[in-house]
Amino acid sequence: MSIAxxxxxxxxxxxxxxxxxxxxxxxxxxxxxxYVQEGTxxxxxxxxxxxxxxxxxxEHIDNTENQESFAPxxxxxxxxxxxxxxxxxxxxxCQCWFSLPQGAVEFELLITPILPTLGxxxxxxxxxxxxxxxxxxxxxxxxxxxxxxxxxDTRSQQYQKLINxxxxxxxxxxxxxxxxxxxxxxxxxxxxxxxxxxxPYYGDSKIRVIAESCQPNVKPMLGTEIDIASQVGFTQALxxxxxxxxxxxxxxxxxxDKLLIVATSHQEQPNSLIALSLNxxxxxxxxxxxxxxxxxADQIGTAIAxxxxxxxxxxxxxQAEDASRLKSEFxxxxxxxxxxxxxxxxxxxxxxxDGMADDDEEKALFLGEAHKSxxxxxEVINDILDFAKIEAGKMELELSPVKLDELFNDVENxxxxxxxxxxxxxxxxxxxxxxxxxVYSDYxxxxxxxxxxxxxxxxxxxxxxxxxxxxxxxxxxxxKEQEFPGMVKVRVVDTGIGVSLDQQDKLFxxxxxxxxxxxxxxxxxxxxxxISQKLVEAMGGxxxxxxxxxxxxxxxxxxxxxxxxxVMVSTxxxxxxxxxx
Numbered sequence: 001m002s003i004a005x006x007x008x009x010x011x012x013x014x015x016x017x018x019x020x021x022x023x024x025x026x027x028x029x030x031x032x033x034x035y036v037q038e039g040t041x042x043x044x045x046x047x048x049x050x051x052x053x054x055x056x057x058x059e060h061i062d063n064t065e066n067q068e069s070f071a072p073x074x075x076x077x078x079x080x081x082x083x084x085x086x087x088x089x090x091x092x093x094c095q096c097w098f099s100l101p102q103g104a105v106e107f108e109l110l111i112t113p114i115l116p117t118l119g120x121x122x123x124x125x126x127x128x129x130x131x132x133x134x135x136x137x138x139x140x141x142x143x144x145x146x147x148x149x150x151x152x153d154t155r156s157q158q159y160q161k162l163i164n165x166x167x168x169x170x171x172x173x174x175x176x177x178x179x180x181x182x183x184x185x186x187x188x189x190x191x192x193x194x195x196x197x198x199x200p201y202y203g204d205s206k207i208r209v210i211a212e213s214c215q216p217n218v219k220p221m222l223g224t225e226i227d228i229a230s231q232v233g234f235t236q237a238l239x240x241x242x243x244x245x246x247x248x249x250x251x252x253x254x255x256x257d258k259l260l261i262v263a264t265s266h267q268e269q270p271n272s273l274i275a276l277s278l279n280x281x282x283x284x285x286x287x288x289x290x291x292x293x294x295x296x297a298d299q300i301g302t303a304i305a306x307x308x309x310x311x312x313x314x315x316x317x318x319q320a321e322d323a324s325r326l327k328s329e330f331x332x333x334x335x336x337x338x339x340x341x342x343x344x345x346x347x348x349x350x351x352x353x354d355g356m357a358d359d360d361e362e363k364a365l366f367l368g369e370a371h372k373s374x375x376x377x378x379e380v381i382n383d384i385l386d387f388a389k390i391e392a393g394k395m396e397l398e399l400s401p402v403k404l405d406e407l408f409n410d411v412e413n414x415x416x417x418x419x420x421x422x423x424x425x426x427x428x429x430x431x432x433x434x435x436x437x438x439v440y441s442d443y444x445x446x447x448x449x450x451x452x453x454x455x456x457x458x459x460x461x462x463x464x465x466x467x468x469x470x471x472x473x474x475x476x477x478x479x480k481e482q483e484f485p486g487m488v489k490v491r492v493v494d495t496g497i498g499v500s501l502d503q504q505d506k507l508f509x510x511x512x513x514x515x516x517x518x519x520x521x522x523x524x525x526x527x528x529x530x531i532s533q534k535l536v537e538a539m540g541g542x543x544x545x546x547x548x549x550x551x552x553x554x555x556x557x558x559x560x561x562x563x564x565x566x567v568m569v570s571t572x573x574x575x576x577x578x579x580x581x
Contacts, residue, residue: 033107033129036114039086041079044124046070050131055102073097073104081111086122089113095132106132160292174310180211183300187276188213194256196276197221200304201238201263205229207273218255226253228273237263238270243293245278262293264301271304337380344373383527386448390534397442397538399480401563404437404470404488405430411450411468418458425465426458431472431568438563439488440479441539446560449535450490452528453556457494464495464553472562479540479561486562487541495553499545507545508533529556536560 035046048056056070072078078096085092091112097104107129113122173179184196195214199207209224228234231253233246244261248254256277263270274297348370357363389395412428419426430437439446450468457466474486499507507529533543541559 031128032131033109033127035127036124037082037127038124039079039082039122041071041082043070054100054105054134056100068099069101071099073099082125085111085113085125089115089122097135104135106135108132174307176304176307176311177211179300179303179307181213183274184211184213187274191276191278193260193276193278194218195221195254196274199226199273199275201270201272224253233259233261234273234275237261237273241265241268241270241294241297243290243297260293262297264297264304266301266305271301271308274300334380334384338377341373341377341380345370345377348373383531386531387527390531390538395535395538397445397535399440399442399539401438402441402443402446404439407443407447407450408468408470410447411454414451415454415458418455419466422458422462424458424461424463426467427465428468430470433472434567434569437470437472437488437566440482440484440561440563442535445535446539449532449558450492452532453492453558456528457492457496457554457556460554461494461496467491467493469493472566472568473559474565477540477561484561484563485565487559488562489557489559492556493553494555498547498550498552498554500550501547504545504547508543532558 032050033048035048036044038044074097081092081094084090091110093108093110095106095108097106109127109129112126112128114124114126116122173182180198180200184198187193188196195212195218197209197212199209201207205228207226207228209221209226212220212222214220226234228238232248233244237244241263246259246261248256248259254275254277258278260276260278262274264272264274348366351357352363352366357366386395408428408430412426416426454466454468468490470488470490472486473489477484477487529543529545536543536558540561543556543558545554545556547554
């Protein structure tokens with residue numbers, strides 16, 4: 001059995017002559033307008049049902065040089081479409097106005113390439129169309145910008161593709177940095193702007209560019225701070241949560257004619273602002289395109305919100321783990337600090353009870369060591385109890401005027417012996433005044449702060465000096481609804497071991513120690529600075545720590561409100577007093 005097949009089946013659009021011969025047949029099937037045209041614009045065959053009624057004869061067009069009797073008004077856009085159809089061999093649908101001897105008409109056209117023989121390039125198209133409207137004069141026709149000449153389906157597909165790309169990309173990650181960059185990259189790849197930037201919005205009046213995509217000839221804006229109120233359209237985008245297109249002045253921060261501004265949001269709360277320049281192709285966006293832009297912004301805003309929440313949860317989890325670890329380390333260290341003096345007390349008392357002391361002098365020595373251990377244990381327990389009170393909000397302060405000179409004398413008498421025992425130079429100095437310096441604080445707690453800070457300085461200094469000074473800062477402050485004329489700043493400076501720059505932020509963290517092994521080496525709970533900070537803040541001041549690095553010493557400062565303005569000794573009086581001495 002044999003099967004016979006036609007190796008060359010007839011194809012309507014594969015033979016130009018065949019198409020030309022069948023043009024009128026196609027018209028009779030229902031097409032109002034049918035013509036075959038070369039890429040140069042020359043009509044090879046033309047048929048239109050309404051041509052004679054509007055003063056146009058087909059013979060005036062077919063195979064003649066009089067092509068202007070039926071010509072597209074926007075020739076640039078029309079022939080650009082012809083070139084695209086011939087190059088891609090993909091039909092296109094569009095709307096187009098044509099000029100007539102007695103007016104103008106608008107058609108909806110379907111432009112289809114006539115497929116050439118294998119190995120040849122397409123040179124002509126078959127165009128079928130239907131009449132949409134007639135204008136008495138072509139002067140009444142307003143040609144829309146190129147972006148509007150593109151059919152709505154093509155533009156919608158482009159924008160829908162943008163949304164799909166962004167959605168696909170942002171679903172792959174919860175990393176905010178990646179989402180910022182993918183957003184501007186996706187917008188730039190689709191709309192081809194000169195630049196595209198995105199700025200997180202946290203409710204402040206200023207925003208900062210965190211990611212950008214720009215052409216090589218555009219000045220980068222990454223890190224630029226933008227004042228929302230000074231830039232047209234930004235406030236409107238935030239208030240309406242809708243895309244805004246604004247004209248830009250010559251002196252604008254953005255060097256472009258038009259700017260598209262979009263606020264991304266989650267649950268009606270804006271979380272970022274996107275700004276991009278509009279090129280000639282996208283300078284006019286339809287309502288549908290703006291709606292799709294809003295949809296893309298909503299999806300970006302949701303992705304940003306989810307990534308932000310994930311980041312916050314991760315940070316909270318990490319902080320909880322760190323706090324748990326630090327708390328465990330703190331408890332282990334404190335237990336060591338409690339056991340050490342307690343074991344000392346038990347050991348020396350046991351020696352006395354067992355009659356191991358040879359004489360009264362040795363017995364007194366054992367008692368003295370037991371007493372020293374008990375004081376150390378009391379200090380540790382006091383630190384723990386103070387810390388617990390502060391954290392529970394149970395620390396009660398009796399604020400009243402405190403004489404600074406009395407405070408300095410008490411601290412010096414208490415700490416000088418410790419400094420001299422380590423062969424350290426120790427000095428405390430007040431500013432020269434004609435009357436007393438009074439500060440507003442709790443005397444016992446302020447003394448505790450100074451003893452903590454000076455004690456730390458002595459503990460971590462092996463040679464050199466410890467210097468404590470005070471300065472009066474004239475600056476009106478309000479504390480507990482009471483106005484004070486200034487602050488007193490106290491500095492504790494030492495030449496000790498110092499702290500590396502990357503470790504200084506741990507000094508005031510709860511249960512955190514710069515180096516647990518170092519704390520074991522020097523002793524102590526590591527709560528001194530934290531307790532001092534909490535007490536000073538409760539008395540209306542601040543505590544700060546400074547060190548240039550390990551081995552370079554350190555400086556701790558704290559402030560307390562000045563109760564009344566003292567009369568300072570002038571430079572002339574000070575020099576006179578010095579000469580008399």
